[in-house]
Amino acid sequence: MRIATIGAGAMASALGSGWIAAGHEVLIGGRAPDRAAALASRLGPGASSGTLRQAAAFGQVILLAVPGEDAVEAVRAAGAGDAFLSGRVLIDCSNAFAPDAFLAAPGSFALGLDAVAERVAEAAPGARVVKAFNMCAAEVWSAGPRSFDGRRLAVPMCGDDPDAMHIVAGLVSDLGLHPVPGGGLDRARYLEAMTVFVMGLWFAGADARATLPPLEAAVAVPD
Numbered sequence: 471m472r473i474a475t476i477g478a479g480a481m482a483s484a485l486g487s488g489w490i491a492a493g494h495e496v497l498i499g500g501r502a503p504d505r506a507a508a509l510a511s512r513l514g515p516g517a518s519s520g521t522l523r524q525a526a527a528f529g530q531v532i533l534l535a536v537p538g539e540d541a542v543e544a545v546r547a548a549g550a551g552d553a554f555l556s557g558r559v560l561i562d563c564s565n566a567f568a569p570d571a572f573l574a575a576p577g578s579f580a581l582g583l584d585a586v587a588e589r590v591a592e593a594a595p596g597a598r599v600v601k602a603f604n605m606c607a608a609e610v611w612s613a614g615p616r617s618f619d620g621r622r623l624a625v626p627m628c629g630d631d632p633d634a635m636h637i638v639a640g641l642v643s644d645l646g647l648h649p650v651p652g653g654g655l656d657r658a659r660y661l662e663a664m665t666v667f668v669m670g671l672w673f674a675g676a677d678a679r680a681t682l683p684p685l686e687a688a689v690a691v692p693d
């Protein structure tokens with residue numbers, strides 16, 4: 471599959487390298503051609519680079535990997551207004567943390583912008599937007615086999631287009647991860663909010679996983 475990125479940073483690198491290893495072609499799209507080319511060169515055979523519009527033209531699937539606050543501007547620069555992204559599967563992995571989130575006291579993470587995935591979908595008519603990969607750090611996505619306590623790491627995903635969800639689920643599996651459909655794109659705002667809450671726990675030194683019971687103990691099932 472041809473996969474392009476909008477953005478040439480840590481997430482484009484982490485996910486791009488895994489998809490190349492799985493046999494996909496990856497074009498790193500960046501607003502700064504030298505930075506996109508440098509990342510493509512680091513990723514090696516299977517990677518190329520180009521402008522944001524070239525990324526939109528190349529990718530059957532496009533990973534939007536820019537700060538959440540810049541997501542709408544970036545898809546516009548990729549030609550969303552000229553229908554360049556129409557029909558494309560657009561994976562939004564962004565988070566829009568408040569600008570000082572990493573500087574603030576642990577546990578006080580906040581969103582600077584809500585419902586980013588819905589804003590992206592509105593700015594990119596015809597694009598089949600799927601929110602995914604925003605919950606864990608780039609280092610997690612790029613690190614070897616991603617199994618913890620004998621279970622593959624799960625990736626919640628939200629989107630409206632069943633075919634796009636199926637394609638992204640395949641790309642999740644290609645990375646050795648477990649796709650978990652989480653409903654339509656109107657649910658992505660909760661995934662974005664959950665991420666900022668979990669990040670707050672992690673940065674406060676609390677184990678967010680410990681807050682969740684296993685499925686069989688999660689809810690009372692009436693008999």
Ligand SMILES: NC(=O)c1ccc[n+]([C@@H]2O[C@H](COP(=O)([O-])OP(=O)(O)OC[C@H]3O[C@@H](n4cnc5c(N)ncnc54)[C@H](OP(=O)(O)O)[C@@H]3O)[C@@H](O)[C@H]2O)c1
Binds near residue numbers: 480500540547604607
């Ligand atoms: N890093 C993580 O651990 C992680 C994990 C999960 C989700 N995320 C989310 O994934 C997204 C990308 O994160 P990242 O760590 O890859 O960020 P990053 O390393 O800082 O890279 C961001 C990329 O976005 C580009 N960019 C910024 N504004 C842009 C604009 N207006 N138009 C076009 N390109 C623009 C930057 O281009 P320049 O190089 O030209 O500045 C850079 O290539 C963010 O929303 C982040 O919250 C990150």
